[in-house]
Amino acid sequence: MTLTLRSISEEVPQSPAMDLEKQLALAAAFVRRHSIASIYHAGSGHPGGAMSCADLLACLFGAELNFWPSGIDDPHRDRFVLSKGHAAPALYAVGAHYGFCDAKAALRLRKLGSPFQGHPHVLDLPWVETSTGSLGQGLSVALGMAMGLRMQRSAARVYTLLGDGELQEGEVWEAAMCAAHHELDNLCVLIDYNKLQSDNRNDLIMRLEPLAAKWRAFDWAIAEIDGHDIPQILSTLRRAGATQNRPSVIIAHTVKGKGVSYMENVPSWHGSVKLTREQAEDALLSLGASRNEIKEFLDVDGG
Amino acid sequence: MSMVAEAPALIGTSGDSLREAFGKALSNLADEFPKLVVLDADIAGGTGVHHFRTSHPSRLLQFGIAEQNMMAAAGGLAAVGLLPVVTTFAVFCLRAVEQARLSLAYSRRNAKIVASHPGLDVGPDGGSAQALEDLAAFRAIPGMTVISPADPIEMALATRAILEFEGPVYMRTGRSAAKRLFGDDHQFAIGRGRIIRQGTDVTLVACGVEVARALEAAETLAQESVSARVVNMATIKPIDVELLASCAVDTGAIVTAEDHNIYGGLGSAVAETLAITRPCPVEFVGVKDVFGASGEPEELANLYGLTAPHIVRAAHRAIARKQRISGRRKNFR
Numbered sequence: 001m002t003l004t005l006r007s008i009s010e011e012v013p014q015s016p017a018m019d020l021e022k023q024l025a026l027a028a029a030f031v032r033r034h035s036i037a038s039i040y041h042a043g044s045g046h047p048g049g050a051m052s053c054a055d056l057l058a059c060l061f062g063a064e065l066n067f068w069p070s071g072i073d074d075p076h077r078d079r080f081v082l083s084k085g086h087a088a089p090a091l092y093a094v095g096a097h098y099g100f101c102d103a104k105a106a107l108r109l110r111k112l113g114s115p116f117q118g119h120p121h122v123l124d125l126p127w128v129e130t131s132t133g134s135l136g137q138g139l140s141v142a143l144g145m146a147m148g149l150r151m152q153r154s155a156a157r158v159y160t161l162l163g164d165g166e167l168q169e170g171e172v173w174e175a176a177m178c179a180a181h182h183e184l185d186n187l188c189v190l191i192d193y194n195k196l197q198s199d200n201r202n203d204l205i206m207r208l209e210p211l212a213a214k215w216r217a218f219d220w221a222i223a224e225i226d227g228h229d230i231p232q233i234l235s236t237l238r239r240a241g242a243t244q245n246r247p248s249v250i251i252a253h254t255v256k257g258k259g260v261s262y263m264e265n266v267p268s269w270h271g272s273v274k275l276t277r278e279q280a281e282d283a284l285l286s287l288g289a290s291r292n293e294i295k296e297f298l299d300v301d302g303g
Numbered sequence: 304m305s306m307v308a309e310a311p312a313l314i315g316t317s318g319d320s321l322r323e324a325f326g327k328a329l330s331n332l333a334d335e336f337p338k339l340v341v342l343d344a345d346i347a348g349g350t351g352v353h354h355f356r357t358s359h360p361s362r363l364l365q366f367g368i369a370e371q372n373m374m375a376a377a378g379g380l381a382a383v384g385l386l387p388v389v390t391t392f393a394v395f396c397l398r399a400v401e402q403a404r405l406s407l408a409y410s411r412r413n414a415k416i417v418a419s420h421p422g423l424d425v426g427p428d429g430g431s432a433q434a435l436e437d438l439a440a441f442r443a444i445p446g447m448t449v450i451s452p453a454d455p456i457e458m459a460l461a462t463r464a465i466l467e468f469e470g471p472v473y474m475r476t477g478r479s480a481a482k483r484l485f486g487d488d489h490q491f492a493i494g495r496g497r498i499i500r501q502g503t504d505v506t507l508v509a510c511g512v513e514v515a516r517a518l519e520a521a522e523t524l525a526q527e528s529v530s531a532r533v534v535n536m537a538t539i540k541p542i543d544v545e546l547l548a549s550c551a552v553d554t555g556a557i558v559t560a561e562d563h564n565i566y567g568g569l570g571s572a573v574a575e576t577l578a579i580t581r582p583c584p585v586e587f588v589g590v591k592d593v594f595g596a597s598g599e600p601e602e603l604a605n606l607y608g609l610t611a612p613h614i615v616r617a618a619h620r621a622i623a624r625k626q627r628i629s630g631r632r633k634n635f636r
Contacts (some may be wrong), residue, residue, distance in 0.1 A: 075383070075384060079382075079383075121409070122410050122411075123409075123410070123411055129382065130378060130379070130382055130406065130410050131405060131406070131409050131410045132405075133405070134401060134405050136371075137375040137378075137402055137405055137406050140371070140372045140373075140374075140375030140376045140378075140379070140402070140406070141375050141376065141378045141379040141382070141406050142379060143372070143376050143379060144375070144376030144377060144378060144379020144380040144381075144382070144383075144387070145379035145380070145382055145383050146379070147364065147376065147379070147380060148340075148379060148380040148382075148383035148384070148385045149383050151340070151385065152383065152384070152385075154383075158379075170371070171369075171371040171372055171375070171402075174366075174367075174369035174371060174372035175372045175376070177367065177369070178366055178367065178369065178372055178376070181365075181367070
């Protein structure tokens with residue numbers, strides 16, 4: 001099959017924009033709840049950064065990417081690379097929501113024999129496009145994809161989501177220089193700028209600011225947005241798609257642990273943590289899950 | 304009167320080095336492999352890739368002096384159906400080992416890494432430029448095939464072979480002029496070692512520049528009435544297990560020779576294999592866990608123990624050990 005449509009929003013013009021935004025908000029809520037549940041069952045995993053990027057992932061998979069479960073082998077599909085591979089639970093959850101994998105199977109996160117490894121692995125799940133988990137490499141792989149697609153005259157675009165702490169990796173800036181030099185306007189970087197990293201705040205570990213100025217100096221088209229504002233994410237992605245002769249970067253200001261009151265902006269929820277039953281229930285309640293949903297998420301067998 | 308300076312002669316772009324043979328082969332094969340793209344980190348003049356740059360400029364992808372990005376980007380190029388060949392110096396491949404691990408091998412990409420300037424063969428650039436650890440590092444990555452051809456004819460054949468092969472490959476070329484060892488009828492297959500001189504007393508197993516020295520050593524040994532077999536082990540991984548076992552049975556003594564640290568490269572691969580098939584005395588010719596220094600390749604080979612006379616002495620040691628073992632066996636009876 002050949003994918004030609006830029007986005008679902010254009011594919012279904014009769015659907016009012018408001019409905020799409022509602023759908024995406026529901027998708028983001030599902031991503032957060034499913035991530036909490038899978039991390040609870042796994043007994044380890046990174047909840048903070050999964051919460052912060054949920055709205056970005058929902059907008060990409062629900063409205064922007066030319067990528068559907070029926071077309072995972074289509075050479076002209078858009079590519080998405082999760083460069084911040086530790087947010088794998090959120091990627092699996094958004095994949096489950098949009099039919100790339102089974103939602104119940106994806107609760108077997110980090111389990112022996114499960115394809116849902118702690119970090120995405122392309123041989124286990126082809127739709128994750130490339131294996132990630134070592135920060136800094138995803139952008140380079142995405143760059144190679146963008147370069148290769150352009151050489152083959154494909155209209156497909158390549159998107160990659162980076163963490164903010166990840167920007168401390170030198171390879172990111174090698175790639176930033178390279179993408180601008182080669183004028184890869186089919187490449188779009190999203191930065192989940194939640195201001196926290198493994199041990200502490202970015203500005204205490206290794207300062208990133210002035211961040212927009214850095215990307216501007218590397219000659220990227222830049223946008224700075226609220227990474228939880230769905231209409232703003234959608235319109236910015238659309239504008240990025242129209243950028244010519246320059247790669248684009250969307251610096252999305254986010255809140256780490258977004259939606260889970262006790263996690264928001266607390267660095268200790270970044271790292272791999274073990275959630276108790278009570279913490280998982282509190283988190284799901286905080287995310288608006290019903291009692292039934294909570295039972296469904298947390299009482300599955302084989303978890 | 305205007306003074307026009309002559310362009311300086313590029314060192315190494317002339318002559319019969321393995322890197323030149325590789326660059327010419329790539330250029331010759333490009334039309335046959337339309338998906339082939341070559342990645343360069345501002346060093347095409349040194350890697351032999353300048354031939355490809357001239358013949359197929361649109362398929363030479365420039366990454367600047369940034370090898371980590373180049374290595375991982377090869378994974379992306381392979382993911383969208385191209386056939387990427389990453390080219391740089393061996394020492395800079397070491398810098399991107401982790402990218403080769405995650406974005407090429409772990410993702411099982413059909414991407415090739417071709418490294419020029421390996422070992423003491425680099426010569427005057429000195430210790431910082433002489434990669435003596437690359438075979439060990441890349442051999443330790445699951446699914447990575449590791450190759451080190453011995454002469455220009457074999458390099459051309461190996462270049463075709465890695466393009467036809469499906470999966471990640473690390474291949475060494477070489478900086479200095481390489482002796483021509485093989486005829487036009489030479490054959491190369493990934494994973495196959497070849498006996499290039501028959502012998503019964505000891506087997507010299509070599510790769511890369513050490514193959515020529517092993518042949519020279521066998522000649523010396525013959526004058527001393529020692530019959531040395533020489534094996535060109537151009538594929539270090541997967542190593543030719545059957546051939547090694549048969550050499551151990553036939554000759555009972557093995558010497559390995561490589562322009563690499565004695566830890567982790569060809570010698571280690573041979574010893575690991577023989578330990579579980581046909582254990583026999585093995586002597587290692589290689590750099591003894593130290594860094595190199597500036598000097599001409601032959602001077603360095605002499606200083607660090609890689610020359611034909613060093614191989615000869617190692618052969619005598621291996622044969623003496625074999626005889627001690629067989630002597631003990633006789634006494635025991």
